[in-house]
Amino acid sequence: MRALILSDIHANKPALDAVIDHAYMDGARYGAVFSLGDALGYGPHPREVLEVLRGLNAQCLLGNHDLGLLQLVDGQRTATVGTGTQVLVWQIGRLSERDLRFVRTWKDVIEEPHLGARLRHGSPLSLNEYTDLNAARRSFREWGGTLALVGHTHVPAAFATLQGTDAEWMRHQPLAIPEIKSSIRYPVPPKARVILNPGSIGQPRDGDPRAAYGVYDTERRCFEVFRVPYDVDQTQRDLRASDLPRALADRLGRGQ
Structure with missing residues (x-):
């Protein structure tokens, strides 16, 4: 099974569109599509991103921004001062009841038997x-699985430890990609337990402004x-037109 792994889209539709065009070029097919959370927050296209995810029939997880938006809608969280909350309040005004019902179906954690994996936004725990x-x-000590897919950091990476160890032996491998290349492969070592992070589509934070996504192949x-x-410029223009904090637009060009 080949699974398409999306994460941290952050309401950035030009980035998501570019990823989908790339992922499905030459007739590529996937057994499942997963969104690891934070489809909302920070960006200017919340409604449009939700429509794309619906069209993909993606299995979606709650991220902290998605959860925060629902808490604001339900009166469980106050609209305190802060950029993240300011954006969520703005996005609520642009979402329909249908959109909110969709977000309410998202899960905190998915145990996916076909992947043999736990999927969660932040960590396996x-x-x-x-x-x-x-x-x-801590995750390797307290979680008994062998494969996890997570997001939240906005930085592609792999963490691995050997099965049966106490998790003190561990390898961390950043999955940075030189500008002249478009992908990097991480073969999962035999008998290893791994935590994999595809990075962020809508707001990368590793100094590379290109959108990041992942594909996991269970057979290989x-x-x-x-x-x-x-088109970073388009997202920046839309952010500035929304009168949201200018820093949100500026950081996209720097990959921060």
């Missing part, structure tokens, strides 16, 4: 936890991360 070295070690036990250029 928590929607909100950033998977760094310490979090990965291979994770491939792709980087795709998109």
Whole structure:
């Protein structure tokens, strides 16, 4: 099975469109499409991104921004000062009841038997936890699975430890891709337990402004991360026209 792995789209439709065009070129097919959370937040195209995800029949996870938006709608969270919350309030005004019903169907965690994987936004243990070295070690100790797919950091990476170890032996491999290349492959080592992160489509934070996505192939036990250029200028123009903080537009060009 080949699965298309999307994450951290952050309401950036030009980036998502470029990724979908690239992922499906030459008639490529996937057994499933997953969105690892934070389809919303930060960007100017919340309604449009949700429409694309519906069209893909994607299985969607809640990210912290998606959850925060629902909490604002339900009065469980106050609209405090802060860029992230400001964007969510703005996005709520542009979403229909149908859109909100769709987001309410998203799960905190997916256990996917065809992949043999746990899918979650932050770490195998928590929607909100950033998977760094310490979090990965804790996950390997407390979570009994062999494969996890996560997002949240906006940086493509792989963490691996050997089955049966206490998780103190661990390898962290950033999946950075030189500008002259469009992808990098990570073969999952035999008998290893791994946590894989495809990076962010809509707001990369590794200094590379190209949109990032992943494909996991269960037969080959291979994770491939792709980087795709998109019309950053269009997203920046739309952000500035929305009167949201200028820094949101500026950072896209820097991949930060």
